Amino acid sequence: MEEKIKQLLAEKFPLWSTLSDDEKKQLSEGTAYRQYKKGSIIHHGQGECSGIMLVEEGQLRPFIVSPEGREITLFRVKAGELCLMTASCLMDAIATDIMVEAVKDTTVLQVPYPLLSSLLEHHMELELYLYKCATEKFSDMLWFLQQILFYSADQRVAGFLLQEGTDTLSYTHEEIAKLIGTAREVVSRILKYMEDEGLVKLSRGKITILDRKKLELM
Amino acid sequence: MEEKIKQLLAEKFPLWSTLSDDEKKQLSEGTAYRQYKKGSIIHHGQGECSGIMLVEEGQLRPFIVSPEGREITLFRVKAGELCLMTASCLMDAIATDIMVEAVKDTTVLQVPYPLLSSLLEHHMELELYLYKCATEKFSDMLWFLQQILFYSADQRVAGFLLQEGTDTLSYTHEEIAKLIGTAREVVSRILKYMEDEGLVKLSRGKITILDRKKLELM
Secondary structure: OHHHHHHHHHHHOOOHHHOOHHHHHHHHHHOEEEEEOOOOEEEOOOOOEOOEEEEEEOEEEEEEEOOOOOEEEOOOEEOOOEEOOOEOOOOHHHHOOOEEEEOOOEEEEEEOHHHHHHHHHHOHHHHHHHHHHHHHHHHHHHHHHHHHHHHOHHHHHHHHHHHOOOOEEOOOHHHHHHHHOOOHHHHHHHHHHHHHOOOEEEEOOEEEEOOHHHHHOO | OHHHHHHHHHHHOOOHHHOOHHHHHHHHHHOEEEEEOOOOEEEOOOOOEOOEEEEEEOEEEEEEEOOOOOEEEOOOEEOOOEEOOOEOOOOHHHHOOOEEEEOOOEEEEEEOHHHHHHHHHHOHHHHHHHHHHHHHHHHHHHHHHHHHHHHOHHHHHHHHHHHOOOOEEOOOHHHHHHHHOOOHHHHHHHHHHHHHOOOEEEEOOEEEEOOHHHHHOO
């Protein structure tokens, strides 16, 4: 297993080649290989610190939950990407109640925080890489939360899709944007979000509703 | 003026001492010293890129505006701090419609993006510093937007203050938290936000309402 972890790290860990042989050894020895079943909650927020996770296969979904149980997916972490949301000790940022679910059967390399922390001391380029990842994801979140907060854009798109009385709609994103009074980019991003959530299926000039009930809950 | 700018940069620009003499010269020559009157909008979002701003005196307030004109202050940039929200070319993150107002008469050092960009090429530690600033501010925003989105915590605190029928309330944050069913930390942060917005004044065990009308609009 240790050989496998080392090989995976060499492939997937950012800036692996800049580490010393000694650091590579420490990292391989300290990293865990974990498998999660589809649907399992692998992080509960609340100050828990599971270190960073490097997705080998599958997909992770950081999300927040309202008191009424409404879930809002913040973004997706796909194969080859890093999940920082499980490392609340890395950034105070993550201290809020962000949960993380394995959307599919998922395997990850889990680097515990103390190990990561000692690497960061000597590798500023690695720290920069992590902060850039975090900033990118935060910016996606800000955009999306703003759409929900101010424009209820998600509900307006959902409402539009539902009112048509059919499960197969022939509209371009541009047309929907005009009809509900928003920008095309907004409609496209919301529809993409809905597709990722398994609510609709998008194809050329066509939108198919897959889960009417969940769409009504938006 | 150039001498003054150089002196200010030496005091306030992060990691100034790590720059070469040549870089210091370029930075001093390219940086503008600007004065903004209280209340002026100094950045309109929408892809504008005014570079980064280093606040010498006064205060900047990045905020977003709903279609109905409701403003949400994202955070504050105080004297000695950097405002990255005016540099949309630095991070895609900032492309959303974030506006920036000078809350008081404010003076800033404005470093244009092309100049900053050439510095960043050779100074990873500076880039890391900027990304850390961004991550910190984003995390504050996420917490706050989540409170508004899910818990209407701002409205609930405002409603509580207003219903008392007096402008001077004697409650601890702990007591309010219990009465409206949330955490003390949440109440404290919301009250601090209200104080920064000029809606209330906080003192030991006492809250004074300063602007009932604006509080009603929350």
